[in-house]
Amino acid sequence: MQNNKASILSQKLFQTERKFPLRWIVALSALPLFGVVAAFGIAPDTDVKRIPVHTVVESLALPNISAQTASTQQFWREERIQRGDTVADLLSRLDVNTQDIQAFLNEAKHAQALYQLKPGKTVQAQTTEDGELLSLRYHYGGDTVLLVEKQGDHFKTSEQALPLERQVVMKSGQIRSSLFAATDAANMPDAVAVQMADIFSTDIDFHRDLQRGDKFTVEYEAFYNKGELVKTGHILAAEFINSGKSYRAVYFQDNDGHGGYYTADGKNLRKAFLRSPLEFSRVTSGFTTARFHPILKEWRAHKGVDYGAPIGTRVKATADGVVEQVGAQRGYGNVIVLKHQGKFETVYGHLSAFASGLRKGQHISQGDVIGYVGMTGMATGPHLHYEFKVAGVQRNPLSIEVPTAFPIAANQKAEFNRIAQPLLANLDLLRGTNLAALD
Secondary structure, three states: OHHHHHHHHHHHHHHHHHHOOOOEEEEEEEOOOOEEEEEEEOOOOOOHHHOOOOOOOOOOOOOOHHHHHHOOOEEEEEEEOOOOOOHHHHHHHOOOOHHHHHHHHHHOOOOHHHHOOOOOOEEEEEEEOOOOEEEEEEEEEOOEEEEEEEEOOEEEEEEEEOOOEEEEEEEEEEOOOOHHHHHHHOOOOHHHHHHHHHHOOOOOOOOOOOOOOOEEEEEEEEEEEOOEEEEEEEEEEEEEEEOOEEEEEEEEEOOOOOEEEEOOOOOEOOEOOOOOOOOOOEEEEOOEEEEEOOOOOOEEEEOOEEEEOOOOOEEEOOOOEEEEEEEEEHHHEEEEEEEOOOOEEEEEEEEEEEOOOOOOOOEEOOOOEEEEEEOOOOOOOOEEEEEEEEOOEEEOOOOOOOOEOOOOOHHHHHHHHHHHHHHHHHHHHHOOOOHHHHO
16 A cells, blocks of 8 residues: 555656656745745755744834833924014924923023024024923024023023134225215125224224225125124225225234234334224314304314214224323313323313223223213213323324334244235235125
């Protein structure tokens, strides 16, 4: 019986070999993304019934659904401050939940910047899906950002420096009505316009000397954060053409870290005295030996210069010196007297207020703000009365020759030339090019 079974099995296997002469069983598996052909070979005379079969059981770790649910997603949202907004309004629009709004208002009271919201500025907040406030950022001005972070159940506030990218910006323009109108047309910040006027103030009187058609070209530092202008730095080089005459300036910092502006050949643009104690104003009354006094109604000498300007306009010291007097004095009203090197004195009268902390004996640097324009004393309108004295005698500050400061030191001239030459080359390149029209 067993022999018969073996004979039958042998015949069946032989028949199978006749149908598949290569003795291959080919399995084709058409997968959705990959066309794969798998070939399995069976050796001759293999007993397929005796192939060992092993059952393998593996336990697979299932995802922790409860953990996933607990770790909610986090989002950054941004809102622009609108006129009349409160901190609560902003947090509500940033989708912060009521509980965290209340906690934030209670704990971040000392963050004064949040209570001086500036329309147009933006606030970013990081929250969870259910409105929990994790952190808040507010760049309110300057090169710092206010950061509020949640730590446990409390909010911690701090200020951090913004990462800034420095760029050199080149602009040019032409005077048609005023300096500020020209710099606005050239899309220049006011801070750069004021700095340019200060640089050339010893050679150009911006109250009287500006002419229609005057031109300027300027290279200055600008600092950006994420493409947004944060602040401007030094003017690196500038040219101002006034009544056809060219004035140039280059910024240079010496080995001691003191910076200043110099001509192309290294002469110091800074004079011992500025021409004017105000950045911008108009002369309402000049130096004269006979003027009809508007209050006393009599002819008398006016041994100073009156600059008309709005109340509160900043008044600057025209030279380094020491405060000789600060207080009220009859017709001068609130007055400051500065004593300078040698036999020079300057007087600033009719002030509305003095600079904070100003006191007799205090050392003052040229350009420091010492007070503010007013109309105290014998004054019919807001203006600054300015006197320039030599050995106690008033002299006309608009015409007197004033000494210059020291030029570039001989041992630093080579370094100055290395820095100045490419900047001056840019001014040559930009001369006659209206960059304002190219913006």
